[in-house]
Amino acid sequence: MRMGMNMGVNMGVNMGQSQANDFTGTGGEGDQFLTFILAGEEYGVDILRVQEIRGWTKTTSIPNAPHYLRGVINLRGTIVPIIDLRERFGMPSLEYGATTVVIVVRAQGLKRDRIMGIVVDAVSEVYSLRAADLQPPPDLGNVIDEQFLQGLATVDEKMVILLDIDRLLNAGALEAEQVLE
Amino acid sequence: MTKILAVDDSNSLRQMVAFTLKQSGYEVVEAVNGTDGLQKARATQVDLVLTDVNMPGMDGITLVRELRSLPTYRFTPILVLTTEAGTEKKQEGRAAGATGWLVKPFSPDQLLATVKRVLG
């Protein structure tokens, strides 16, 4: 099931849907997840939501925004907010360095889809998981709100925590207001 | 390549005509009214003219008459696009020198059949 592909060093690889499909060959059915490391734990997001992976670049701070919103960057002409996941989950923050990675994802919301970047420690693997492989999320105490978890999966004896990126990026201060149109 | 001039002030119809013809391998020149059509017909010799009748500025009948007076368009097939109510228009078109007509509304298939009929 594991498809041995270390994405951590593949900075700037475009992870558009067409390329994500390249991985389906050996995995059989099931959804694919891109995993990343955050404070020693492995988290996963639906790979269809991943637009690209890039290195950390300086952001422009947004006034009066929550601390985990690092600011915005210029992503080929559009303004994209960058969210520090460690800070979002209240983990100790890490100095940004050459290995710091931003995963650009498309978060679907009730009102509209938005492109956002999440800062993680490193990108790990791509896994193919069937619904049957997933376990309901356990209570992780206060670390991560249960509503942001899609489930848990065990891969090669390791636990992978699958995030519900839509809920996570539409909650609280990140919630989109009514569309103006 | 066979070149066809499509003259219609309605963008949607003109685009439909142009698209249909291009799909079948014809080269299409588009014009939005008679004046534009005449200008384009002068600029490039086309093998067939399809023109709407009711257009602002120069109408289709006048366009036919003008084209026929050009030495290079004396024998070029010219079809007018009329509606079913336009019997008078058909006669008028023919009097002006039109080759024939195509009755609106027409489907892409009907258009192609008629074009084939005049171009062979």
Place this chain on the structure above:
Amino acid sequence: MSIDISQFIQTFLEESFEGLDSMESLLLSLTSDDSESINAIFRAAHSIKGGAGTFGFSEVARFTHGVETLLDEARAGRRAVTTEMIALLLESVDCIHAMLEAARDGSPVDAARIATIGAAIEASLRTVDHVMLDSKTVDSKVLDTQLPEAAANSHAAAQGPHGWRIVFIPEQDVMRSGNDPLRLIAALRELGVLQVACNTSALPPFEDLNAEDCYLSWEMTLLGEVNREAILEIFEWVEGQCELIVEPLSASAEVVDEMVDEVPHGDNNSAQACPNQSLQASGSEPPSLSVSASASSSAKPAARNRADNGSIRVNTDKIDALINMVGELVITQSMLSQMGSHLQTGDINYCIEGLLEGLAQLERNTRELQENVMSIRMLPISFAFNRFPRMIHDLSASLGKQLKLKLSGEHTELDKNVLEKITDPLVHLVRNAVDHGIESPDVRLAAGKPAVGTVHLNAYHKGGNIVIEITDDGAGLNRQRILAKAVERRLIPAGQSITDEQIHDLIFAAGFSTAEVVSDVSGRGVGMDVVRKNIKALGGSVEVQSRDGLGSTFIIRLPLTLSIMDGQLIGVSGESYVIPLISIVESLQVREDSVKSVASRGMVYRLRDEYIPVLFLHELLGIRSPDTKQLTESLLVVVEADGQRAALVVDDLLGQQQVVIKALETNFKKVGGLSGATILGDGTVALILDVSGLISLSRQITGPARSIHPEENKAA
């Protein structure tokens, strides 16, 4: 071949809506002898019908057909243009609009109304207009419509038994209509087995022969189960330009055979106008000319997506200008690259000069290109104004007021986005002007004014803005009534004296209406606050001027475009921000003795005779590590919005440039104090400050709620 024509439906809908708009405005100004307008209205209906039929909107086509016929009769002078007819046509325009909208959005239509109007059109079509009746036109009409029909009926019965004898004698000039006998014969060949005999007896001697004339005639036998109509259809286009005999074969089969024998072969002269391939033709393919009726069903309005994909129609002149400019840009680029290659080999000084010149040219090209690209989005405000003649017409009827609408500056252009968003506020203001402003005719007469009230819409460019004025010559704002209402609503304390401006400001307050009778038109008090909110959201402002008994004027100021503006780049605590140049009054060095502290609530700056509140940007923007200079080392940028001034404390003025505005809402959300962001030359993002947003932010902070940002409090 199957061609998906649904892709053109969007275009069809757009042009139909435009056509309906122009029908409406022409109808509203129509007089009976204005044949040009009637023609234009007819053309619009005609186009909609044609397109509707083609793209599968058969209901629309059927409905519009009646409208078109009515207009055709009017245009031909067979029907008088009456006010009843105009009213009916206006109703029809609404119906067609509704039907097309329904087709686009899949929304329900008011079928009853459409049926009623449709029936009314049918009814008026049946009533022959006796006044206009003219025996000649009626005769020709009868001839035109009945003859072909009668002919068709008799043909329909005559089914081909075994085959047909066809004699085709075209007139000499047949080819000058573009009809080629060869094609007609080729078409016949597709119907069945065809034998052709060419009669060259009419050929003149060679020296008299005109190569452009046709001297030949043909006698043919067509074998097979062929419908007579199918044959006639082939000759349809040359009807009247030829003698044509089509008769069943049985009677004359032998005669034909003889004739074939008699045909002289190998006449060289005939080659010019005669099909010079084998005349012994046999039909091989099944008839493919039969017109298939089912084909049009493919045109079902499948594209029922909510249709406004935000497309825009652009004048070809504008596109040509763009192409020219891109051409110039290419020339500049090649000049620059030439200079670049010279740099390695040639005279450095010469190259530098050339490069500088090239850069200047590039800058000019870029600016021109930018201006022209922007102009693509610019549309004349007449798109918004066009709806008002109808509205005034309808309001006049429903309110029992006599109204006149005056439009000026309709050609003033503004950005499509701004245009779309300003239309609703304009509608509101015009309704208000008519409902609240203009008095009823008797009141007006009593006041010594003309019975007919005038609403004037005017638009013009001023600076980088478009100004739209809505003026009425009604009673003006009623100061007493507004004041009383405001006190009643507890918007202001009783007995307080307030200025005219404050009075005028009150009418924009939420839920404020002074209408004594709530009418359908306005007066529910929802509106003016929304109007102001919408205009503000566009970066504009609205104000009102009023003179008692003489009327009032609403003045809207809007930016020409929402996507580009002139900005002043500033530095605050190491970050760059953009202030819209339009809101900057002046920039100045801080004079220490001009800064005053006001009751620990903040600071003011004395500028000449005015005290202006000082806003510390780093504080308002919540910059986390304030690397703030002493106030005296800072600069003040005096800004103005909504008639209020403020002095922004900044570290540096970094330069002015045009910036392309990017919405923060696209991927995030609206942020207080910001109107968007832009991308600087180095690729980084700079935030654009929203001056009026900053002023209201400062009120929240300097008010009692200051504890929201405790740490910044200390810093300040």
